[in-house]
Amino acid sequence: MAILNIVQAINLALKQEMKKDKTIILLGEDIGKNGGVFRVTDGLQKLYGEERVVDTPLSEIGIVGSAIGMAVNGLRPVAEIEFSGFLYSPFDQIISHAGRLRTRSRGRFSCPLVIRVPYGGGIRGLELHCESPEAILAHTPGIKVVVPSGPYDAKGLLISAIRDPDPVIFLEPLRTYRVVKEEVPEKEYTVPLGKANIVKEGTELTVISWGAMLKYTQEALSKTNYKAEIIDLRTISPVDTETIVNSVKKTGRCVIVHEAPRTCGLAAELIAQINEKALLNLEAPVERVTGFDVPYPLYKLEGYYLPDEKRILRAVEKVMKF
Amino acid sequence: MPKKIVANFNVEYWQVLSPDGNVDKKLMPELSPDEIKELYELMLLARTFDDKAFHLQRQGRIGTYLPVKGQEASQVGTAYALDKNDWILPSGRDIAACITRKLPIHMILLYRGGDARGAQIPEGLNIFPFTIPSSTHITHCTGVAWASKLLKQKAVVMGYFGDGASSRGDFHEGLNFAGVYKVPVVFVCENNGYAISLPREKQTAAETIAQRAFSYGFEGIQVDGNDVFAAYAAAKYAVEKARKGKGPTLIECVTYRMGDHSTADDATRYRSQEEVAQWAKRDPIETLEKYMRKNKLLDEKSKKTLFENIKAKVEEAVTVYEKIPPPQPEDMFKYTYAQMPEKLKEQMEELNFPG
Incomplete structure (x- = not known):
């Protein structure tokens, strides 16, 4: 079994799920050609093309808002917000729309999307790059908030998040992205959401x-x-x-x-x-x-x-x- | 008639100084030889500082840094058109604009060195702290200018941001308000070709960023951002217009980010060396230098002296920065509110418990 860090485990989860489910599409800034500023999506554009791994213009509202529309209309978008502080601008989309669409439409529409965000400090980062917004998110009805602490869980939880019928914010621990390493099975597995x-x-x-x-x-x-x-x-x-x-x-x-x-x-x-x-x-x-x-x-x-x-x-x- | 044209606009491109150092005399703004020398000095200071800051980051003496190399003319040329009481609102890369507006350069190191005192702009300087999320200060520009108008301060506001920022909602909202309330603001979009890895042509399907201004009811001008005279001429025009109450202008400076996006970036992953080499031939400082040599404003000797002085100035700033004792932990509590709430006092005391 391979020893992976969190970045590699997430990359593996995305790679495997995208192969299996053609409706999964990745959206974000610098995630394609550059492989993500933290290289989480490295190599995926080469593998799945520019239509499924999309380098978007610089707009978190554009990314999350479009992902909501895509999710409603049959795709499974996995959006990346580049840095934690840039998650504040699409809050309107997350709180007013992603979290409410199922309720507002009495179940007619749902929003099965994942928003991945590297979060937390301890990395000598810039201002607004080290935020921990989990409580604000947890206060928002209708969305799920997931935080892996290690590579094994990162892979299993992300697969569960992608398959979940509701919007999931997936917070990735920046400080331990490459520090925590453990055995991660190549084969598919899930770690259930909602279980400590x-x-x-x-x-x-x-x-x-x-x-x-x-x-x-x-x-x-x-x-x-x-x-x-x-x-x-x-x-x-x-x-x-x-x-x-x-x-x-x-x-x-x-x-x-x-x-x-x-x-x-x-x-x-x-x-x-x-x-x-x-x-x-x-x-x-x-x-x-x-x-x-x-x-x-x-x-x-x-x-x-x-x-x-x-x-x-x-x-x-x-x-x-x- | 069922169909007619109801709006029309043209986007001008301004270039005064050609890459080989010749000026178009008709377009050349009024600048004395001393002023031209000052423009050159400011650009060289920004470049020298930039180089130093990059090395300091590599040595772990400051944190993540966003290099300005290549954009000196855009920033210095535009900021130079402002008066003492005018404002600038910079984004993270706008150190040349800040240097032009007399921000002490050791403060940039202090800020990049992870010390909040570096963002404590000295009294008397109307400079906002660097904005980190790319575009969020565009609406602030409008607000500062709006206040200037309502309070009859006569101050003009200049806001700096990149091509990437023009894709965010803040850009639309800030420019729209500015147009509606006809506030004295000049928006400077430094189109440096890339938003981290995303090339400008993937940022917007529009031919120019300047043309966006017309949809908000004011003028947009595109300038050669590696031509300090064009940047200055457009800014001077826009600033005077704003001061006369004739509303905002958007200036798009077409330039090129010669370095990586930041010291954490590796631009070789997404752009070719050939492209970088092409732009290197259009270096804004070398272009001005060619003009100055032709017009006897600079020779080898004066360049050497100037460069030595600037180097000494930068070294001195490094010394000043490194002599500043580290911030005290209490510092992070002090400025959260005008008056510290009890709960924060209690939290601050937690830091002082023994063991």
Whole structure:
């Protein structure tokens, strides 16, 4: 079995699905001849031609809006938004249209499209290239939000996303694009949407994270002797409440780590669900380690912004010693 | 009559300075020998800085950088037509325009070095921080100009963006408002041939970007963007028109991005060396140099002295930049609101916990 990174695993998923399903079409800026600014679509235009791997003009609204129309009329578009901050401009299309079309037409029309977006910081990136907009997306009804943390899941989740009957935003962790490597089967497989993954079982506390932050959370936890149950959320919306609640019922303690800003971040929603379904099992208030409520800083300060080992372990100690 | 022509427009192309260094005297704008020398100096400073910044990025001393090489005439020529209180709103590559408008060059390094203080434009300079999403500042240009009109400031606004930006909705919305409210703005579209990898002919099916202006009810002019005199002449014309209350202009500078899109890009993946070599023959600085030598405004000796001075200036900016101590983590909290909310104070304190 080949050892792949996340970029290669996504490329493989696209390549295989496109071969199988001729209605899949890729749209985006620089994805064809240039193979994508992060090379995720490298080689695909050569393989499938300019009609199926389209270098569009510079317009995220054009990309997403056209993808909606294509999806309604029989294609399976997979759009790429080049950088996370450029996802804000097509929000109108995502919120007002992609997320509502099924509802508005009472099921007559649906919007089976995927929007791939590299997201997150920690890469000395430019302004508006390091955003973590998952909570804004999770707040939007009618769309699904998926975040793989490693290559195996990236391939399996993307295939599920492409085959899903509803619009899926697929957030790809930029910081670990090429850092996390693992065995990825060549053969076709899917990883279901809406199911979290218990990365490591434990009994003393539950730690929840996703995307790039999962790796750094795991590394921090390896420095403690606590028996932590580590959960990779994988799908942000709809979230897998069952797995989380069952784990917290078992451990009684929970820490949530994400790099997006704190206020109304996804941790707030997870804590609400834990409170609703497992409050009496809690031995300590749930702690969240997050980015701060400030615009993502320029890179000289990003090390302070991103949750790091020190802040993660401090939260772990706090819930354990409560 | 069932059919008639209800609108007509022509798009002019302006070139003053030919690639071999001769000017069309009828079109030559009024510029003193000292002013021509200043244009040359600014372009050379931008080029020298650009070269340095590229190397600093390769050495890890700054982050991602967008090279300006090839576009100096478009930027310097247009920005040079502005008065002290006028505004510019640059996009990420417009460092030559910023240098022309007197932005201290160490600040560009500071910004590209991942330090937000580099975007803290000094008081008295009407320059917006570089816009990152390509086109989103086009509507701001209209707004700044609109305010200038309503407040009777007499200031003209010049907005810079690329050919790619003209495909985004902001371009349409910004230009449409500008036309409707007849605000004192000059839109400068630097058509440098590529939006990262996408060639201009795939960006729009229209023959020119300049012609878009006519659909918003104002004039669009295409200029040879590697000809600093043409860029200046068109800008001077547009700025004067705007100042007289006669509304906006779109100037399309046809130029070429000699370098990669950014230091993270590899242009050899999508364009040929032959194409780059063709444009290299039309280098904007060398073209002006040919004119200046013919007209005895420059010789080998004065060029050498000038180049040494400019090099020293750039080196000094690097020293200033590198002597600035790193920003404090508190810095990212300070400017989120005029008054820091309690929750942000609490979050800021989290950074100071021991252990």
